[in-house]
Amino acid sequence: MSTNNNYCVIMGGGIGSRFWPFSRKSFPKQFQDFFGTGRSLLQQTYDRFLKIIDADKIIVVTNALYQELVKEQLPDLNPDQILLEPARRNTAPCIAWASYHILAKDPKANIIVAPSDHLILKETEFLSAVEKGLAFVAQSDKLLTIGIKPNRPETGYGYIQIDEPEGDNFYKVKTFTEKPELEIAKVFVESGEFYWNSGLFMWNVQTIIQAFQNYLPDIASKLALGLTCYGTPEETTFINENFAACPNVSIDFGLMEKADNVCVTLGDFGWSDLGTWQSLYDLSPKDKADNVTLKCHSLIYNSENNLIALPKEKLVVIDDLNGYLVAESDNVLLICKKENEQAIRKYVYDVQLASGDEFI
Numbered sequence: 001m002s003t004n005n006n007y008c009v010i011m012g013g014g015i016g017s018r019f020w021p022f023s024r025k026s027f028p029k030q031f032q033d034f035f036g037t038g039r040s041l042l043q044q045t046y047d048r049f050l051k052i053i054d055a056d057k058i059i060v061v062t063n064a065l066y067q068e069l070v071k072e073q074l075p076d077l078n079p080d081q082i083l084l085e086p087a088r089r090n091t092a093p094c095i096a097w098a099s100y101h102i103l104a105k106d107p108k109a110n111i112i113v114a115p116s117d118h119l120i121l122k123e124t125e126f127l128s129a130v131e132k133g134l135a136f137v138a139q140s141d142k143l144l145t146i147g148i149k150p151n152r153p154e155t156g157y158g159y160i161q162i163d164e165p166e167g168d169n170f171y172k173v174k175t176f177t178e179k180p181e182l183e184i185a186k187v188f189v190e191s192g193e194f195y196w197n198s199g200l201f202m203w204n205v206q207t208i209i210q211a212f213q214n215y216l217p218d219i220a221s222k223l224a225l226g227l228t229c230y231g232t233p234e235e236t237t238f239i240n241e242n243f244a245a246c247p248n249v250s251i252d253f254g255l256m257e258k259a260d261n262v263c264v265t266l267g268d269f270g271w272s273d274l275g276t277w278q279s280l281y282d283l284s285p286k287d288k289a290d291n292v293t294l295k296c297h298s299l300i301y302n303s304e305n306n307l308i309a310l311p312k313e314k315l316v317v318i319d320d321l322n323g324y325l326v327a328e329s330d331n332v333l334l335i336c337k338k339e340n341e342q343a344i345r346k347y348v349y350d351v352q353l354a355s356g357d358e359f360i
Contacts, residue, residue, distance in 0.1 A: 012116035013063040021332035030116040034239035079236035121270025147195030153185035158197035
């Protein structure tokens with residue numbers, strides 16, 4: 001397999017509403033540096049894949065609102081490496097459009113699709129798994145996903161049940177299960193047959209195009225056409241005029257759960273999708289009372305198990321607070337029980353209903 005046929009698609013168009021108020025419509029979490037590394041989550045994702053994928057074969061798909069943010073953070077990208085979504089339509093249309101875009105460049109392409117906001121602690125092991133996965137899909141008509149060995153009964157992730165082997169550390173997928181109840185998640189973990197669904201995918205471009213034609217023909221028919229380029233050669237903008245007419249559907253529900261040629265490769269490389277405040281809390285250093293302070297200064301008394309995230313110039317004083325999330329960004333301060341963070345999307349909805357987009 002020639003690595004010159006390997007491409008990476010980074011999905012970077014989400015709002016990250018579960019990280020509100022830090023993640024806002026105007027500046028979502030993928031463009032932020034949560035850990036003080038000097039690089040945003042998007043930049044870290046780009047840096048990671050640049051080690052095994054040629055720079056001109058990394059594609060970023062993002063909402064049209066974030067074109068300038070992507071250009072600012074990834075200045076080495078050429079115009080045809082930034083695909084702009086005129087509307088939010090979930091992951092299936094995003095991946096379909098990128099696939100047709102790559103097909104026009106290289107009909108032999110092998111593709112890794114990755115979200116822009118994942119954290120990988122064991123990068124060497126991860127990149128090795130990706131290289132082996134790309135070699136696997138280059139030689140077969142399989143749709144490949146990466147399953148993560150679970151270390152707890154997590155209810156915030158989907159699960160993949162493995163079936164018979166298809167090669168060295170490759171297995172057929174038996175079932176997909178969306179976010180289960182806690183008791184079911186415990187059974188999954190204890191069985192040893194279930195792995196977290198990472199949302200990372202690999203396939204040959206011909207295989208994924210055929211899958212879209214088979215299972216999501218409405219999306220395929222729209223996105224095979226309609227690509228329009230605007231601007232001068234130096235400032236070209238790539239927008240697909242048919243994108244907004246696509247249904248809002250995830251790649252998991254619309255395609256992966258229906259296809260009969262889906263396989264999974266298993267990994268354990270310190271993965272987190274950084275989808276929630278709790279995941280950020282789990283990954284962050286803690287004081288003796290299990291409090292986490294991000295960016296800001298803090299004085300904490302008689303308090304434990306809190307996550308405090310304020311702007312870096314702020315000082316917060318906390319006394320007698322246990323198990324809370326305290327987060328401030330711009331004109332919004334959020335204080336809620338950390339265990340209630342699943343309600344954050346409801347808070348966002350209610351705020352938007354009451355005040356429009358001013359605080360979103």
